[in-house]
Amino acid sequence: MTDTxxxxxxxxxxxxxxxxxxxxxxxxxxxVPQIDALDPIKVPLLWILAALKFFTVVxxxxxxxxxxxxxxxxxxxxxxxxxxxxxxxxxxxxxL
Amino acid sequence: MSSQAAPVEAHGHHDVRPIRKAAMWVFLGxxxxxFGSMIATFLLFRxxxxxxxxxxxxxxxxxxxxxxxxxxxxxxMVLAHNAFGNRDARGTRIWLAATALLxxxxxxxxIFEFTEFVHEGLTLSSSSFGSAFYMLTGFHGAHVAIGxxxxxxxxxxxxxxxxYDDRGLNVELVGLYWHFVDIVWIVIFTVVYLLQV
Numbered sequence: 040m041t042d043t044x045x046x047x048x049x050x051x052x053x054x055x056x057x058x059x060x061x062x063x064x065x066x067x068x069x070x071v072p073q074i075d076a077l078d079p080i081k082v083p084l085l086w087i088l089a090a091l092k093f094f095t096v097v098x099x100x101x102x103x104x105x106x107x108x109x110x111x112x113x114x115x116x117x118x119x120x121x122x123x124x125x126x127x128x129x130x131x132x133x134x135l
Numbered sequence: 136m137s138s139q140a141a142p143v144e145a146h147g148h149h150d151v152r153p154i155r156k157a158a159m160w161v162f163l164g165x166x167x168x169x170f171g172s173m174i175a176t177f178l179l180f181r182x183x184x185x186x187x188x189x190x191x192x193x194x195x196x197x198x199x200x201x202x203x204x205x206x207x208x209x210x211x212m213v214l215a216h217n218a219f220g221n222r223d224a225r226g227t228r229i230w231l232a233a234t235a236l237l238x239x240x241x242x243x244x245x246i247f248e249f250t251e252f253v254h255e256g257l258t259l260s261s262s263s264f265g266s267a268f269y270m271l272t273g274f275h276g277a278h279v280a281i282g283x284x285x286x287x288x289x290x291x292x293x294x295x296x297x298x299y300d301d302r303g304l305n306v307e308l309v310g311l312y313w314h315f316v317d318i319v320w321i322v323i324f325t326v327v328y329l330l331q332v
Contacts, residue, residue: 051217058210065206068325069199072332082330089325092206093318100213101314107153110160117164121171128175 048105057099064092152305159308163315166278170319173271174326181331183263188256190264190331194248201244202324205279208237209317212310219298219306227306228293234313235286238279245276268327275323278316285309 049057068088071077077084098104103111181190211233218226249269252258259269289309292298298306 048217048220051214054210054213054217058207061206061209062203065199065203068329069195072195072329085325085329089321092321096209096314096318096321100209100317101311109157113157113160114164114167117161117167120164120168124168124171125175128172129179132176132179 048102049099053099057095061092061095064088155308156311159311163311166315166319170271170275170322173267173274174322177267177271177327180263180267184265185262187261187265188252189262190328192252192255192257193328193332194251195328195332197244197248198324198328201241201248202320204237204244205241205317205320208234208241209314211237212313216306216310222299224293224296224298227298228290231286231290231293231306235283235290238283238286238313242276242279242283245272245279249273271323271327275316275319278319282309282313282316285312 068085071081071084071088097114103114211230215227215230215234218230249272257265257268259266286309289298289306
């Protein structure tokens with residue numbers, strides 16, 4: 040089996056369900072900073088929710104979950120390349 | 136697979152669509168780094184307001200509504216792509232127009248927000264926070280504007296049936312670009328707005 044063997048793409052019904060899911064997660068995101076009890080975990084929680092939305096859009100709407108492995112590799116090289124870049128930016132601005 | 140020969144179309148030309156799509160993914164990966172460096176810069180300067188206005192100006196309900204609009208534009212874009220795949224020209228046209236409209240609403244919201252902030256004294260040169268904020272959100276807005284122009288071009292091509300003339304950009308590539316501006320906003324909304332309140 041090669042990486043060109045694709046899974047079937049989602050149906051419009053699934054796209055609508057994903058959009059509802061994304062809307063609900065966004066509503067939770069907006070609510071989190073308003074709830075004082077969540078203050079100690081606010082930062083990691085908001086990052087987790089953002090990552091959840093990010094990977095849902097990339098996987099389903101951009102079809103990366105269903106597409107060639109090559110595309111995944113190319114894209115995530117850029118996504119994870121951000122972290123060393125963060126360090127370079129911080130070093131160049133003398134923040135580390 | 137990369138080692139396989141490129142598929143050959145009926146008229147004898149190599150099918151360059153997978154190559155263009157791979158090039159688009161490379162471009163989007165490089166754009167991640169571009170926005171990543173700007174987000175890192177914003178995080179560094181988020182408290183450098185030079186005693187001027189800062190994140191207290193943010194209107195979270197308003198920006199949340201804008202975020203919702205952009206998120207829903209990803210839905211309309213994927214529905215346009217789905218209709219395009221089914222050779223449903225009318226459906227493609229409707230969903231492309233809806234996506235362009237939602238993108239325009241988002242841009243209008245951003246222009247309104249920027250105008251409010253400038254009136255409150257937060258400008259590009261008022262502080263490091265202002266510079267980092269406008270550079271990051273402004274560049275994202277420019278990407279949205281380019282996306283809206285590409286969507287309108289696709290809509291125009293669909294009017295006389297040239298949408299399937301697959302020599303340049305197509306709905307799939309424009310869709311990838313559009314979803315990308317959405318995922319970048321997902322991160323910006325969290326880092327710039329929600330984590331600052």
